[in-house]
Amino acid sequence: MSLSSYVRQFHGKxxxxxLALTCFTSATxxxxxEDSLEREISHEHEHGKNHEHDKSHEHHKKHGHMTDxxxxxxxKDGYARATFPMAKTAAVYFTLHNHxxxxxxxxxxxxxxxxADEAQIHTTKMEGDVMRMRHLTDGVTIGAHEHVTFTSxxxxxxxxxxxxxxxxxxxxxxxxxxxxxxxxxTVLPVKADTQAVHKHGH
Numbered sequence: 001m002s003l004s005s006y007v008r009q010f011h012g013k014x015x016x017x018x019l020a021l022t023c024f025t026s027a028t029x030x031x032x033x034e035d036s037l038e039r040e041i042s043h044e045h046e047h048g049k050n051h052e053h054d055k056s057h058e059h060h061k062k063h064g065h066m067t068d069x070x071x072x073x074x075x076k077d078g079y080a081r082a083t084f085p086m087a088k089t090a091a092v093y094f095t096l097h098n099h100x101x102x103x104x105x106x107x108x109x110x111x112x113x114x115x116a117d118e119a120q121i122h123t124t125k126m127e128g129d130v131m132r133m134r135h136l137t138d139g140v141t142i143g144a145h146e147h148v149t150f151t152s153x154x155x156x157x158x159x160x161x162x163x164x165x166x167x168x169x170x171x172x173x174x175x176x177x178x179x180x181x182x183x184x185x186t187v188l189p190v191k192a193d194t195q196a197v198h199k200h201g202h
Contacts, residue, residue: 070182072100073142078188080172085165090116092157092174092188095149098142105179106148107139109157112173117161119174124153133158139179152193166190 078094098104111119121136131153140155142148150156157174159166166172170190175183 071178071184073098073104073176073178073181073184075176075184075186078186079191080159080166080188081193082168082190083162083165085167087165088160088162090159090162090166091152092119092159092172093150093152094157094188095147096142096176097147098144101144103144104142104181105139106142106176107179108177110175110177111159115163115166115172116159118159120158120160121155122158123155168192 074097076095076097078092080090080092083090096106106121109119109121121139122133123136124131124133126132136155140148148155159172168190172188172190173185174188175185177183
């Protein structure tokens with residue numbers, strides 16, 4: 001074989017190898033590009049879902065609406081009433097809706113220890129000319145497909161041993177306990193109340 005023929009054959013093989021390497025590199029880059037794009041799209045999708053979840057949670061916190069996906073109970077229009085700075089007690093109001101087929105018993109309420117020492121379910125009752133407050137140790141029954149409103153002058157939750165007074169714009173974390181059901185956790189806003197001052201007799 002002549003030298004020129006050998007050189008042409010060598011160049012041909014080298015060109016073929018270079019072409020194959022270029023195609024392989026392009027395919028690899030393209031594949032990795034697709035994979036990165038898919039990861040980016042997936043990340044944006046998850047971020048969007050988390051953002052929507054956060055917005056929904058903030059909406060519920062703002063308006064005092066809270067429920068648990070496993071619970072038939074829905075809490076609406078909940079808030080804690082703002083107090084003066086040195087107050088040791090505060091009232092909490094809300095409405096509980098029972099969407100289940102069975103009656104439910106609200107047996108107790110607990111409060112974040114950073115807010116108060118204790119939370120109790122109370123009602124008010126006229127005794128002569130004095131409206132007195134009574135601790136309901138057995139709780140409150142919510143009938144199937146019914147609702148019970150906790151409000152001034154009726155059922156309400158009292159926070160006892162406040163660490164500090166409740167300021168408008170703050171929040172209070174409560175846990176509602178039901179017989180035979182998972183507890184319901186909620187975060188309620190602190191609001192000023194335009195109703196008459198909440199007075200209790202003991």
